[in-house]
Amino acid sequence: MEQLFEAFGIDGKLLLAQLINFGVLFVALTWLLYKPVMKTLDERRAKIAQGVEDAEAASQKLAVADENAAQVVQGAETEAEGIVASARELAGSEKSRIMKEAEARAAQVAADAEARAEETAAQALRDSEKEVARLAILAAEKVLRKS
Amino acid sequence: MTGVLAQMGSFLHAVFGTAVAYAAEGAPQAEGGAEHASGIHVVLKAEEVFRIFDFPITNSLLMTWVTIALLIGFALFFRSKIAMIPGKLQAGVEMLFEGVLNYMTETLEDEKLARRFFPLIMTIFLFVFLANELAFLPGIGSLLVEHNGTLVPLFRAPAADLNMTLALAIISFVVIEITGVIVLGFFKYAGKYVNFSSPVNFVVGIIELLSNVGRLISFSFRLFGNVFAGEVMIAVALFFVAYLLPVPLMAFEVFVGFIQAVVFAMLTLFFIKLSIMDPHESH
Numbered sequence: 160m161e162q163l164f165e166a167f168g169i170d171g172k173l174l175l176a177q178l179i180n181f182g183v184l185f186v187a188l189t190w191l192l193y194k195p196v197m198k199t200l201d202e203r204r205a206k207i208a209q210g211v212e213d214a215e216a217a218s219q220k221l222a223v224a225d226e227n228a229a230q231v232v233q234g235a236e237t238e239a240e241g242i243v244a245s246a247r248e249l250a251g252s253e254k255s256r257i258m259k260e261a262e263a264r265a266a267q268v269a270a271d272a273e274a275r276a277e278e279t280a281a282q283a284l285r286d287s288e289k290e291v292a293r294l295a296i297l298a299a300e301k302v303l304r305k306s
Numbered sequence: 307m308t309g310v311l312a313q314m315g316s317f318l319h320a321v322f323g324t325a326v327a328y329a330a331e332g333a334p335q336a337e338g339g340a341e342h343a344s345g346i347h348v349v350l351k352a353e354e355v356f357r358i359f360d361f362p363i364t365n366s367l368l369m370t371w372v373t374i375a376l377l378i379g380f381a382l383f384f385r386s387k388i389a390m391i392p393g394k395l396q397a398g399v400e401m402l403f404e405g406v407l408n409y410m411t412e413t414l415e416d417e418k419l420a421r422r423f424f425p426l427i428m429t430i431f432l433f434v435f436l437a438n439e440l441a442f443l444p445g446i447g448s449l450l451v452e453h454n455g456t457l458v459p460l461f462r463a464p465a466a467d468l469n470m471t472l473a474l475a476i477i478s479f480v481v482i483e484i485t486g487v488i489v490l491g492f493f494k495y496a497g498k499y500v501n502f503s504s505p506v507n508f509v510v511g512i513i514e515l516l517s518n519v520g521r522l523i524s525f526s527f528r529l530f531g532n533v534f535a536g537e538v539m540i541a542v543a544l545f546f547v548a549y550l551l552p553v554p555l556m557a558f559e560v561f562v563g564f565i566q567a568v569v570f571a572m573l574t575l576f577f578i579k580l581s582i583m584d585p586h587e588s589h
Binding site: 166170177181182183184187189192195196200202206 | 352367371377388399421425477
């Protein structure tokens, strides 16, 4: 065993020095490297989780808002339809009223015109009857004078 | 077990002896393995560069300090740059960390445990990986300093020193065993290894106990062997053909350095998982 240690240069002092070396390195790296890096990783992970949560909440809110908007739009549409229908109805009744009025006036105009035409015709007949009577008298006078 | 190890040691020593002797042939003034002018410089153990109060500072220890300084320097630099919106570097580091943590969570089937063991597994990986890859920088192994009259390399791959790999193996081993005791409780955990319910279970328990202790050796020698063998292979290739031939070998060693870092970290993770598994559920 002694010979073996001698051959490989195993020395209690060196062995102890190497143990301490590794111990120092272990402690130093743990405090200087692993802990800060792990802390950063954990913090980032928490931040990302928070971000995902926020995004989920936001999308939920968005869905609710979308629904609200759709409801509002639908309400507006029904209302507009109602307005249009009532306007159309109103317009329809107005139209028929105007038509009736126009028809009535046209009928009156036609009746007036007919009456006036009849009057004129009667007048003309009376006039022509008078003329015929005068002409007949004239003719009779002429005949009488010749004879 | 001791006998086997000693035999292995002497076997390696013998292999080593020939390599050293070969180097010594070319340069008669060479003593031991510290020969650079000609021949292959292969030394099984990390060499002493200087001493502070009777404390030997080896070239591997120096390199370990460089590696640690770089890692801590990077951590300090990186910490000041951390932002909620990551840059490229931060995104890369985060991806690595998250990937490892996810894998650990899957393996341990418990996120809390995974988070607790993450620093250990990650440090093992980063340390071994950087230590292995830094060894390929120019100057590592080729910068020489004089010590006690011989020239020794100033830097050496940290994992090419059994002290370093053994230290890591001990840490890994201790963490695994302590985790088992804490999670399962002492008696339940001990019951995995010392079990008198039947002769078969008793033998199985003893075998498990031995294989547990054997991890100390397998952990340390696997890393040491891979890195050291890579160094030797590149040194030999350099000795024969100094140009181009070592390139694919070095590329392969870069890959090996990464794989060994992964293996060390993953095995630690798997053994932690094994140690916290309930003995009644697992059988």
